[in-house]
Amino acid sequence: MSEPIRTQVAIVGAGPAGLLLAHLLAGDGVESVVVESRSEEYVAARIRAGILEQSTVDLLRSAGLGERLDREGARHRGIHLQWPEERHHLDFVDLTDRSVWLYGQTEVQRDLVAARTAAGQEVHYEVSDTALHDLETDDPSVTFTSSEGEARRIVADVVVGCDGSFGPSRAAVPSTVQQTWERTYPYSWLGILADVAPSTDDLIYAWHPDGFAMHSMRSETVSRLYLQVPNDTSLDDWPDDRIWQALATRLGHGQDGWELTPGPVTDKSVLPMRSHVSTPMRHGRLFLAGDAAHIVPPTGAKGLNLAVADVGLLAPALVELLRKDDSRLADDYSDTALRRVWRCTHFSWWMTTMLHSTGDPFDEQLQLSQLRWVTSSEAGATGLAENYAGLPIGF
Structure with a gap:
């Protein structure tokens, strides 16, 4: 040595x-x-x-690492929460005076x-x-x-x-x-990158009986989208056409005139869902x-x-x-x-x-009740916005 x-x-x-x-x-x-x-x-x-929280962006800027982020990152005011026939926008800036960045x-x-x-x-x-x-x-x-x-x-x-x-x-x-605490969730995410302009201004989080879906983005020309799938899902079972069809259904293609634009898929992966804390x-x-x-x-x-x-x-x-x-x-x-x-x-x-979605009708009603409360109550919306946009470092 x-x-x-x-x-x-x-x-x-x-x-x-x-x-x-x-x-x-x-x-x-x-x-x-x-x-x-x-x-x-x-x-x-x-x-x-x-997605970068406000506090993350503040720290990167203070450390001299914000020049390209400020030039190329996209500041977003909030998110859309959706379930069938309903879509609501939560504006984090109005609620908390904090925002998030896509970078x-x-x-x-x-x-x-x-x-x-x-x-x-x-x-x-x-x-x-x-x-x-x-x-x-x-x-x-x-x-x-x-x-x-x-x-x-x-x-x-x-x-x-x-x-x-x-x-x-x-x-x-x-x-x-x-000591360790862990929870493994009974579903995963199938995520794709696609060379197509995003079909939304802010991220869409969608509850649907078929499973969760999310529309995110990486740039003005690249979209990032996710589908809830069973654990141990094989990518071989999800050709591109099936993915876009499921996304269109769960994200509400045609709802109030909104349309999801498909495009070439450049990356595809399955992401397990778990929580783990070690102390x-x-x-x-x-x-x-x-x-x-x-x-x-x-x-x-x-x-x-x-x-x-x-x-x-x-x-x-x-x-x-x-x-x-x-x-x-x-x-x-x-x-x-x-x-x-x-x-x-x-x-x-x-x-x-x-x-x-869990497939349990009781869970479904609880979830829809929660979504209605979060999108109709200023207190509920503010709590989500405060946590999503980021608590101060040292909280």
Whole structure:
């Protein structure tokens, strides 16, 4: 093994959470090294979240990462909620004076890679055998095998796991202190990207007896759409024509003159739906952020935004710990972050259970009652808008 790499913060995972943390730390004079099991191209191309909360946009702007977002992102005032013969618009700006932006995770990743490359950030891609060591000491470390097959070690003051639900960081928290809560939903999303202009101004969330549907977008020329499907659905059973027909039915093609315009499908995938929370989000000198600590179903658009909120809390906590030897924010990190995690987990569950068909007639009447209340009550609409557009970081 070659000489150890020495740094202040070793970050496992080079997705948005890991690179944003490195960027924020560097802005306050804290050094970091990042390791990632995938290639740079793979991480950059992952199609994930597309909706940014107000607080996420504010943080990216304050970190000097908002130029292209402001130029190319699309600000949206709210969403449409729909069920057969009914469509209602919730205007978040009128309700809460906050909005959301459509700006894909791939674009956020691109901005972060450009910023960290320009700054000379040390990132090791395509590593293997990543392991975390001595997390309860003052000299924790991360070992890995480089893409060239060389055994390497990073010795740091702090290790941060931003490596998702299947990475080694969560598993490094001893089972004697770790608690997990999980719910697997009895349905999945079939998602497509299509080279066609969106057929809507704001996102449409549609309840339908056949199953939930959603019309989102990635740009003025690319649409993102979803269908509720059974778990273990095979893409072979869903040719493009069947997808567009189901979308037209569930989204209300022809209702009040509205039309869904189909187009060439460029990407197709099935996304499982689950909620997972792992605590604590700190053990010794290991801190967890993003999917390494929590997973939410995508209905409430919280996954990427929760990761950004974690990092927005963790970065100043580590700066205080490493530059000023003040551990108060670091000691509070897990409890503070988890308050928002559970709030967003509940909101994601609430949106999911309100909009997805179960086939149970009793559930159907409860869901329709909930939808009528949310769209007719200012208090109900404001609660949805406040949660969807994003609570302040540190909530």
